[in-house]
Amino acid sequence: MELTYIKAINSALHEEMQRDENVFVMGEDVGELGGAFKATEGLLEAFGEERVIDTPISEALIIGAGIGAAVLGMRPVLEMQFADFISCAFDQIVNSAATLRYRHGGRAQCPIVVRAPSGAGIHGALFHSQNPEAWFTRVPGLKVVAPATAYDAKGLLKSAIRDNNPVIYFEHKRLYRSVKENLPEGDFTVPIGVAELRKEGADLSVITYGGTLAPALDAAKIVEKEDRLSVEVLDLRTLLPLDREAILATARKTGKVLIVHEDRLTGGIGGEVAAIICEHAFEYLDAPVRRLAALDTHTAFSPPLEEVILPNTNKIVDAIRNLAAY
Amino acid sequence: MAQPEGARVATEPAARVEQELQLYYWMKLIRAFEERVSRLHRQNKIFGGVYSGAGQEAIVAGVCAPLRDGDFVAPLHRDLGVFLVRGVDPGRLMAQLMGKETGLSRGKDSFLHGGDLERGIFGSTSMLGSSLPIAVGAALKFKMKREKNIAVAFFGEGASSRGDVHEAMNFAGVQKLPVLFVCENNRYAYSTPLEKQMAIEDVADRAEAYGFRGHVVSGNDLLAVLEVTERVVAKIRNGEGPALIECKTYRYRGHSEHDAALYRDQEELIEWQSRDPIPGYELFLEKKGHDLKRVREQIDERTQKVVQAAVEYAEQSPFPKPEEALEDLFAPALAAAPKK
Numbered sequence: 001m002e003l004t005y006i007k008a009i010n011s012a013l014h015e016e017m018q019r020d021e022n023v024f025v026m027g028e029d030v031g032e033l034g035g036a037f038k039a040t041e042g043l044l045e046a047f048g049e050e051r052v053i054d055t056p057i058s059e060a061l062i063i064g065a066g067i068g069a070a071v072l073g074m075r076p077v078l079e080m081q082f083a084d085f086i087s088c089a090f091d092q093i094v095n096s097a098a099t100l101r102y103r104h105g106g107r108a109q110c111p112i113v114v115r116a117p118s119g120a121g122i123h124g125a126l127f128h129s130q131n132p133e134a135w136f137t138r139v140p141g142l143k144v145v146a147p148a149t150a151y152d153a154k155g156l157l158k159s160a161i162r163d164n165n166p167v168i169y170f171e172h173k174r175l176y177r178s179v180k181e182n183l184p185e186g187d188f189t190v191p192i193g194v195a196e197l198r199k200e201g202a203d204l205s206v207i208t209y210g211g212t213l214a215p216a217l218d219a220a221k222i223v224e225k226e227d228r229l230s231v232e233v234l235d236l237r238t239l240l241p242l243d244r245e246a247i248l249a250t251a252r253k254t255g256k257v258l259i260v261h262e263d264r265l266t267g268g269i270g271g272e273v274a275a276i277i278c279e280h281a282f283e284y285l286d287a288p289v290r291r292l293a294a295l296d297t298h299t300a301f302s303p304p305l306e307e308v309i310l311p312n313t314n315k316i317v318d319a320i321r322n323l324a325a326y
Numbered sequence: 327m328a329q330p331e332g333a334r335v336a337t338e339p340a341a342r343v344e345q346e347l348q349l350y351y352w353m354k355l356i357r358a359f360e361e362r363v364s365r366l367h368r369q370n371k372i373f374g375g376v377y378s379g380a381g382q383e384a385i386v387a388g389v390c391a392p393l394r395d396g397d398f399v400a401p402l403h404r405d406l407g408v409f410l411v412r413g414v415d416p417g418r419l420m421a422q423l424m425g426k427e428t429g430l431s432r433g434k435d436s437f438l439h440g441g442d443l444e445r446g447i448f449g450s451t452s453m454l455g456s457s458l459p460i461a462v463g464a465a466l467k468f469k470m471k472r473e474k475n476i477a478v479a480f481f482g483e484g485a486s487s488r489g490d491v492h493e494a495m496n497f498a499g500v501q502k503l504p505v506l507f508v509c510e511n512n513r514y515a516y517s518t519p520l521e522k523q524m525a526i527e528d529v530a531d532r533a534e535a536y537g538f539r540g541h542v543v544s545g546n547d548l549l550a551v552l553e554v555t556e557r558v559v560a561k562i563r564n565g566e567g568p569a570l571i572e573c574k575t576y577r578y579r580g581h582s583e584h585d586a587a588l589y590r591d592q593e594e595l596i597e598w599q600s601r602d603p604i605p606g607y608e609l610f611l612e613k614k615g616h617d618l619k620r621v622r623e624q625i626d627e628r629t630q631k632v633v634q635a636a637v638e639y640a641e642q643s644p645f646p647k648p649e650e651a652l653e654d655l656f657a658p659a660l661a662a663a664p665k666k
């Protein structure tokens with residue numbers, strides 16, 4: 001069945017709520033409205049008010065209450081209306097949830113999923129464009145995923161819901177309706193912590209995830225045609241824990257690595273990926289590991305500003321050519 | 327200021343006699359345990375932050391007494407007594423404070439951050455007020471699953487200024503959740519006096535704005551705390567929605583063991599010590615016909631034994647092994663088969 005990325009999320013929620021009566025969703029406008037992006041559309045009708053809970057504008061409450069229910073055996077899926085607002089619940093995620101099992105000496109668990117619609121490219125400006133994943137990818141006790149395809153959107157959400165640990169699920173807003181795929185009928189999951197090779201290549205590797213996967217694949221096609229470059233594209237899919245083996249395998253194979261993400265350069269996950277490669281695959285490298293990311297500024301509103309700040313296909317093409325020529 | 331509630335209970339059924347002594351034992355045990363903890367801290371056997379609840383024992387004892395197995399309690403950083411009253415083994419609790427392997431958090435976190443969910447005790451983080459949304463979530467679960475349990479969240483009047491507290495109470499009111507908020511108002515948040523924390527006298531006044539009732543009670547009067555709590559808890563269990571009880575009290579020691587509390591007036595402390603919850607309760611026991619001298623001797627002997635045994639157990643317990651630093655971060659990833 002052909003599904004958009006957002007419908008894939010929606011169907012994962014339907015199926016998991018059907019499958020397990022302890023799964024419930026909670027967030028702002030998730031009920032009658034079906035969420036600001038329609039991710040929870042139809043859930044209220046199917047499962048009722050007790051399992052599809054509209055909350056006041058209280059992000060810390062949404063996460064905190066999710067934690068309280070989760071330690072007692074529930075599996076809440078908690079929606080941030082925009083990932084940008086996750087900052088209001090930061091403490092509940094990084095302190096209350098992430099340390100929970102550790103500080104209880106392994107005798108408690110916190111199976112919450114935080115859904116965070118993130119990403120730029122929809123004229124969202126400073127407070128509706130953020131990619132805050134790197135705030136969380138250094139927090140022990142959390143898992144962080146960022147699907148780029150409809151298949152992964154569904155499969156990773158199911159895995160996140162079934163996981164016994166707090167999972168932050170970054171869904172990219174620009175992909176909601178632009179990505180459409182034929183998905184298999186019935187139940188399937190995508191494992192957390194496993195990257196996916198989207199395209200094999202020999203000359204150079206692009207490592208990316210989320211909103212920059214499609215532009216990276218487009219760029220790979222362009223340089224293949226115009227420059228006869230064979231580019232490998234690795235989709236990280238999970239940002240915590242990173243799939244170190246897949247990262248090192250592609251780096252060792254091609255010897256040249258470009259890391260691309262829509263999150264800002266400084267402190268982005270690209271730095272960690274680069275460090276892993278430099279530490280463990282240094283002898284295989286034929287060039288410095290390069291990064292292409294959003295400029296170190298806020299995601300400005302006006303189109304010419306947004307354009308210069310965010311990575312896109314053309315910028316990736318240039319970066320690939322540069323690296324290939326090294 | 328609102329009139330404190332909780333008229334002293336005049337006539338009790340015979341079944342209460344045992345509870346009367348049990349409550350006395352708990353207050354005495356908490357005090358003895360905490361005195362020992364302060365001493366051990368001075369001897370460097372307990373390290374890290376230690377926050378004494380001396381002077382506030384009646385609140386913990388009076389609020390926890392009417393609770394049941396299955397209820398969910400989020401204590402504040404001063405509520406060591408919650409662990410004792412809810413039945414945590416005193417040895418394990420002492421081991422927790424010493425960072426031992428046998429402690430609740432197996433050496434991972436200090437003082438009261440290691441919870442014991444088997445006894446319905448949530449290990450709160452240091453972030454004051456953050457446990458209120460969590461207790462509200464526990465109450466949400468009870469409501470969803472039609473369980474007759476309730477959640478109880480303790481917080482200081484200092485923590486009441488945090489946004490989490492507002493978010494939690496507001497949502498609890500909207501959803502009419504089975505949760506009891508207990509404010510231990512000891513008039514100081516670290517060094518900051520009440521007047522600099524809020525423009526009103528009673529935290530309880532805020533409850534009305536969230537659509538439920540706030541009660542003010544003397545936190546140094548065990549019977550008053552007990553009486554109000556029993557009444558309020560019965561209503562909450564009955565599905566009548568949340569409530570707030572504000573207990574007026576005073577902490578005897580500094581904010582933590584490192585704090586000499588020089589910002590406070592000595593006379594104020596002495597005045598509050600004259601209203602100590604333990605002698606106040608002893609008067610009641612005497613009035614009820616107990617042979618106080620004998621009861622006190624027996625209970626002192628018992629608490630000393632329990633505390634001594636706890637210290638010995640904790641001291642003999644091993645520290646965690648270095649490699650355990652990386653354990654207990656994650657639960658096994660896959661969920662058990664879902665319940666349908």
Ligand SMILES: Cc1ncc(C[n+]2csc(CCOP(=O)(O)OP(=O)(O)O)c2C)c(N)n1
Nearest residue numbers: 404452453454482483484485512514515516
């Ligand atoms: C969010 C947060 N800010 C600051 C602190 C540091 N701190 C610890 S206890 C305390 C005072 C707390 O006062 P109150 O809530 O009234 O409780 P009490 O200590 O008086 O029992 C402060 C400021 C903290 N633990 N958490």
